[in-house]
Amino acid sequence: MKRFLLAAAFFAVLVLLWEATYRAKIWSPVLLPSPRQVVSYLESAAADGTLFKATVITMRRLLVGYLIGLVMGLPLGLLTARWKLFHDTIGTLALGLQTLPSVCWVPLALLWFGQTEAAMLFVVVMGTLWSVVIATETGVRNVPPIYRRAALTMGSKRLHMWFKVILPAALPFIVSGMKQGWAFAWRSLMAAEIFVTILTGFGLGQLLHYGRELSAMEQVIGIMIVIIVIGLLADKIFFSPIEKFLHRRWGTSQA
Amino acid sequence: MHRAVRPRSSVSEELEVIAPSKLAIENVSKNFQSASGPVLALDRVSLNVAEGEFVCLVGASGCGKTTLLNIIAGLEKPDSGRVLADGKPVIGPGRERLVMFQEPALFPWLNVFGNVLFGLKLKPNLTRKDRHDVATYYLELVGLSRFERANIHELSGGMKQRVSLARALAPNPRVLLMDEPFAALDALTREQLYGDIQEIWQARRKTIVFVTHNVREAACLGDRVLLFSPHPGRIHEEFAVQLPRPRDINSVDLAAHATRITKALKSIGQAEPIAAK
Numbered sequence: 001m002k003r004f005l006l007a008a009a010f011f012a013v014l015v016l017l018w019e020a021t022y023r024a025k026i027w028s029p030v031l032l033p034s035p036r037q038v039v040s041y042l043e044s045a046a047a048d049g050t051l052f053k054a055t056v057i058t059m060r061r062l063l064v065g066y067l068i069g070l071v072m073g074l075p076l077g078l079l080t081a082r083w084k085l086f087h088d089t090i091g092t093l094a095l096g097l098q099t100l101p102s103v104c105w106v107p108l109a110l111l112w113f114g115q116t117e118a119a120m121l122f123v124v125v126m127g128t129l130w131s132v133v134i135a136t137e138t139g140v141r142n143v144p145p146i147y148r149r150a151a152l153t154m155g156s157k158r159l160h161m162w163f164k165v166i167l168p169a170a171l172p173f174i175v176s177g178m179k180q181g182w183a184f185a186w187r188s189l190m191a192a193e194i195f196v197t198i199l200t201g202f203g204l205g206q207l208l209h210y211g212r213e214l215s216a217m218e219q220v221i222g223i224m225i226v227i228i229v230i231g232l233l234a235d236k237i238f239f240s241p242i243e244k245f246l247h248r249r250w251g252t253s254q255a
Numbered sequence: 256m257h258r259a260v261r262p263r264s265s266v267s268e269e270l271e272v273i274a275p276s277k278l279a280i281e282n283v284s285k286n287f288q289s290a291s292g293p294v295l296a297l298d299r300v301s302l303n304v305a306e307g308e309f310v311c312l313v314g315a316s317g318c319g320k321t322t323l324l325n326i327i328a329g330l331e332k333p334d335s336g337r338v339l340a341d342g343k344p345v346i347g348p349g350r351e352r353l354v355m356f357q358e359p360a361l362f363p364w365l366n367v368f369g370n371v372l373f374g375l376k377l378k379p380n381l382t383r384k385d386r387h388d389v390a391t392y393y394l395e396l397v398g399l400s401r402f403e404r405a406n407i408h409e410l411s412g413g414m415k416q417r418v419s420l421a422r423a424l425a426p427n428p429r430v431l432l433m434d435e436p437f438a439a440l441d442a443l444t445r446e447q448l449y450g451d452i453q454e455i456w457q458a459r460r461k462t463i464v465f466v467t468h469n470v471r472e473a474a475c476l477g478d479r480v481l482l483f484s485p486h487p488g489r490i491h492e493e494f495a496v497q498l499p500r501p502r503d504i505n506s507v508d509l510a511a512h513a514t515r516i517t518k519a520l521k522s523i524g525q526a527e528p529i530a531a532k
Contacts, residue, residue: 149330150360152348154374154426164373168364250363251408 033218038225041218050207055226058193058203061117065124066185070178073129077136077174078162087137094133102127102188106195117200120192127188128181135177139170172246179239186231204230266388269381269427275462276340276351276429278304278327283336285322285488296322298487299336309456309463311477313470313516315523319488320466321434327464328354328432340430350374352430353423357438359415361407367394367418368403374426393421396455413444420452424459433465437472446504449475453501470520474512475504482516484523492519 015035021027022034045051080091105126106119113119143166151165167174193205204223211219246252280302287294296319304310312320325331327338329348338345340352353374361370371390375381381389394400397417402410410418416436423431437445453476456463467473473480474496484491496512503509 144360146356146358146360147362149348150354150356150362151373152330153328153350153352153354154422155348155350155377156373160377165362169362171364249366249406249408251406 030215031217033221037218038222041216042222042226045207045219045222050202051226054202054204054207055230057201058189058205059230061120061203062124062185062189065121065189066128066182068121069125069128069181069185070132072125073132073177073181074136074174076129077133077177078140080133081137081140090133091137094130094137097126098130098134102184103191105188106192109192110196115196119196120189120203123188123192124185127184127186131181131184132174132177135173135180136170139173139177140166142173143169172250172252175239175242175246182234182239186234190227266385266392269385269389270392271427272458272460273427273429275307275460277306277342278302278430278462278464279339279342280304280323280327281336281339283323283326283333283338285319285326285331285333287322295487297326297333298489300488300490301336302481302490304462304464307460307462309465309476309478311465311467311473311480312483313467313473313480313520314483314488314491315485315520316468318483318485320483322488324354324432324434324464324466327430328352330354350378350426351428352432353426353428354432354434355416355419355423355436357435359407359412359419361415361418361422363407365407366403367399367405367407367410370407370418371403371422371425374422378426389425390421393425394418396424396458397421397451411444412440413448416440416448417451420455424455424461428461430462430464433463435467436465438467438469445472449504450501452476457500470516471504471509471513474509474516475502480512480516482519482523491523494519 018035022029022032026032042051076086076090076094079086080094081087102123105123109119109122113122147165147169148161151161156165189203190205190208193203194209197206197209204227208220208223208227211217211223280300282299282301283297284295284299285297287296300319300323302310312323314320322331326333327345329338329345329352345352362373365373368390371394372386375386375389391400391403394403397420399414399417399421402414407415407418419436437448440448449472463476465473465476470480474494477496480494480496481490482492482494483489494512494516496509498506498508498512
């Protein structure tokens with residue numbers, strides 16, 4: 001409770017500082033709106049449904065792309081960990097492509113897929129996939145050989161070995177890869193939405209983009225806050241519980 | 256003629272004391288590639304272990320005793336020679352011969368109970384209830400019933416090795432292979448476990464091959480102590496320890512045996528640098 005109050009106080013001070021800066025009139029109100037203006041934009045956007053619709057569209061793109069990335073990335077990571085041939089080929093490719101900021105996929109996606117949902121998905125998948133491949137491979141390679149040996153003597157082999165020993169043992173690595181993949185996917189989707197106007201639906205990035213076009217700073221800041229909150233929620237609702245479980249089971253230090 | 260079919264595998268059947276295996280190790284050799292060329296880890300080692308015998312392999316580190324244990328387990332293949340368990344050649348690992356490793360190879364993603372269940376889940380013809388009852392039985396046997404829901408990292412070193420022992424015993428193997436299982440524990444915990452392992456060995460009737468570099472430990476536990484000499488790994492000398500059980504590691508009789516073995520061990524150590532030249 002005390003921790004919560006302290007955190008709440010911290011954010012209250014941030015908002016007060018913002019309000020004070022606004023009142024000091026250092027910058028034009030067009031460039032720095034007051035917190036109240038931002039809130040009233042968010043209220044009206046929530047009331048007429050634009051905010052909700054944009055959030056749904058963005059989250060759908062993100063989740064579908066992310067899931068495709070996971071479903072492809074996990075098996076690819078297992079293959080690269082298991083066979084040298086895949087390690088030398090797909091593993092090297094993954095390592096190279098992971099260093100490519102996923103925004104760089106946007107021009108290619110546009111030329112290949114045009115102004116479509118497919119272009120968005122492609123960018124998200126590319127953001128997720130390579131992190132997951134590399135984390136899965138690293139995780140599998142770091143499984144202490146003694147676990148395998150112990151399981152072997154108890155009669156575990158092939159599929160049972162993979163699903164009951166190697167994958168669970170690699171879980172801490174895989175989860176951190178999933179988290180990184182999520183962050184990359186989220187960033188690249190925002191970039192793609194800002195750059196690309198897609199006729200099939202306006203996401204949060206597009207609202208941000210039009211806020212700039214209309215010089216509506218309260219919209220820009222409001223949407224940024226929504227994007228931050230979604231990122232925080234994803235972490236608290238999805239990743240935090242998994243990480244807490246891992247910390248509890250493995251006994252690694254809890255942040 | 257109609258005979259009533261007995262239901263398959265009840266818990267009592269699963270906990271039944273089964274016949275321990277007889278092991279025959281015939282002319283086993285094994286080479287390793289090291290930075291300075293091939294090393295002969297085992298040189299035509301032959302050894303018979305009787306049903307239910309407790310045999311200790313002693314020697315300096317690097318004398319091939321762990322390699323031999325792994326070959327018996329089926330985790331490694333010999334370059335020549337073979338291992339027979341009850342007359343059948345060992346071609347791979349199997350749950351008839353379970354291994355207890357030096358570092359506890361417990362799975363951190365499972366709790367204590369899950370670890371003991373792991374091997375049981377791989378055994379066919381057991382119902383869910385059977386598995387639970389068997390796991391409960393063995394956790395009680397090693398004195399850890401209270402900790403069945405604990406996570407592995409919450410246990411002390413001694414408790415971890417007890418769980419490892421319960422996990423190795425649970426599928427009811429005929430042979431228990433132990434690779435310096437107590438080496439990393441403090442003296443007090445170790446002494447407790449000497450008592451426990453002798454008790455369990457007598458209650459459950461297993462053939463045990465126990466690798467250690469601790470001579471006293473070997474004399475305390477083994478019916479026979481085999482002394483290994485390194486480079487190449489061979490059985491150097493054999494000692495029978497005929498003391499009543501349960502044995503106390505601090506007893507005078509035991510010390511006499513240990514002294515005899517230590518003397519032999521030292522003589523190998525002194526001979527070695529000359530032999531190397």
